[in-house]
Amino acid sequence: MGTSGTKYFVFDIESVADGGLVSRLRYPGESLSPEQAIARYRAELLAENGKDFIPYTFQLPVSLVIAKIADDYRLTDLVALDEPESRPHEIVRLFWEGWRKYRRPRLVSFNGRGFDLPLLELCAFRYGISIPDWFAEDKKSFDQPRNRYNTWAHFDLHEWLTNNGASRFNGGLSLAANLVGKPGKMDVAGHMVQDLWDAGRAAEIHDYCRGDVLDTYFIFLRSRVVAGELDLDEEHAIIEDARKWIESRAATSPGLARYLAAWGDWKNPYA
Numbered sequence: 001m002g003t004s005g006t007k008y009f010v011f012d013i014e015s016v017a018d019g020g021l022v023s024r025l026r027y028p029g030e031s032l033s034p035e036q037a038i039a040r041y042r043a044e045l046l047a048e049n050g051k052d053f054i055p056y057t058f059q060l061p062v063s064l065v066i067a068k069i070a071d072d073y074r075l076t077d078l079v080a081l082d083e084p085e086s087r088p089h090e091i092v093r094l095f096w097e098g099w100r101k102y103r104r105p106r107l108v109s110f111n112g113r114g115f116d117l118p119l120l121e122l123c124a125f126r127y128g129i130s131i132p133d134w135f136a137e138d139k140k141s142f143d144q145p146r147n148r149y150n151t152w153a154h155f156d157l158h159e160w161l162t163n164n165g166a167s168r169f170n171g172g173l174s175l176a177a178n179l180v181g182k183p184g185k186m187d188v189a190g191h192m193v194q195d196l197w198d199a200g201r202a203a204e205i206h207d208y209c210r211g212d213v214l215d216t217y218f219i220f221l222r223s224r225v226v227a228g229e230l231d232l233d234e235e236h237a238i239i240e241d242a243r244k245w246i247e248s249r250a251a252t253s254p255g256l257a258r259y260l261a262a263w264g265d266w267k268n269p270y271a
Contacts (some may be wrong), residue, residue, distance in 0.1 A: 006076065008069035008106040009099065010220060012212040013116045014205050015059040016197045022058050038194070053191060056119045060088040062197055063209040064095055067217050069108075072226065075217065075242045077219035078249075079148070092123040096131050096168070104133065104145070110216045111158040112172045113148060121146070134140060157219050177215035180222045184215060207255025214246070232268065249261045 018033020027039070032040065042052035042246050063086065068077040081098075082090040099105065109116055114126050124131050136144045145153030149164070161176065162169050169176075174184030218251060224230045243263065250257040 001127060005070050005072040006068045006102045006105050007015075008067075008073075008108050008220075010067040010069055010213055010217045011095075011103045011116070011251055012065055012109065012209050013069060013119060014063040014193045014209045014217060015056070015061045015119060016194050017054040017058050018060050022054070025058075033199070049218060051191070054130065054194075057122065059119060061091045061123065062086045062088065062193075063205045064091045065206065065209040065213045066095075066098070066107075067213050068102075069217065069220075073221060073230065073238050074241065074271075075097060075245050078213065080210065083206050085201050086206075088123065089127050090118060091145050093129060095120060096129055096134070100133065100194075107154040108216065109156050110176070110212075110219065111155070111156065113154065113159055117146070117154065120219070130208070143180065143211065155220070157216065157223060161256060167213040173212060173215055173219070176219045178219055178264075180265035181266035182215050183211065183259060183264070185251055186258060203254075207258070210238045210253075210255045211259050214242075217242070238240045 017037045023030075023032045023034055023037035026041055038054070041054055041058075045054065047051040059226075063083075064081045064249045066077075066079050066081065067075055068079070070076050099107070107117075121131075121134075123129075134145050136146075141147055141148060144150065151160075156229055157176070158169060158172075159165065168242045179183040193208070196202075198216055218239065221230065221235050225232060225235050236257075243260075246256050246260055250260050
């Protein structure tokens with residue numbers, strides 16, 4: 001399918017801490033190695049608030065998966081940028097160049113406005129990548145793609161479900177996916193990514209990211225049912241097409257095979 005047929009980029013990022021940056025800024029003069037600095041910062045965070053995830057400002061993307069979605073909501077491709085090299089600067093460049101190449105498709109994420117997009121913007125700052133059409137500073141505030149309430153440029157499902165933060169969504173992506181019969185978190189969770197990366201298990205991180213993107217895609221489809229853009233029969237047909245698409249590629253993708261093995265079908269209580 002050519003670039004003109006892609007209307008949505010459903011995406012997710014997995015990231016790890018920049019140990020050198022943590023060492024320089026958090027522990028100046030202590031000569032900590034990147035690994036030591038990360039371990040110390042994680043331990044401090046765990047003691048303070050029970051979670052050891054280092055803030056995104058100290059993070060670098062090591063996996064970014066995009067599901068390309070046509071204007072009829074059908075899945076046409078699933079791509080992990082710069083796999084298997086997993087170079088942060090290339091991941092960021094390919095994302096922004098791809099967004100432009102595909103004529104600025106609508107971004108779809110789950111909490112991407114709180115994490116993924118801020119990280120991608122900060123990395124553009126770090127690497128000197130020009131993205132004027134994303135910032136669009138010559139436009140009115142609401143028409144700027146990065147504006148928090150501009151849902152035509154970026155549709156954040158977490159914001160949609162919580163009415164832009166008016167409520168809490170306890171359970172996150174995994175809960176939303178389970179409500180529509182999809183796997184949610186399986187054998188890997190976000191807090192494990194740093195340790196997987198340190199152990200050289202990047203392939204498992206990409207597979208985990210692929211699963212999150214597929215969950216996000218199916219949540220997006222149900223949001224379109226609720227919004228009246230699809231009916232349940234249309235959603236069911238699109239999901240079945242996606243299942244066949246995944247099945248056709250599962251033999252060469254351990255992550256897709258695991259996703260299929262955990263697949264569930266939503267039960268209609270009115271049927």
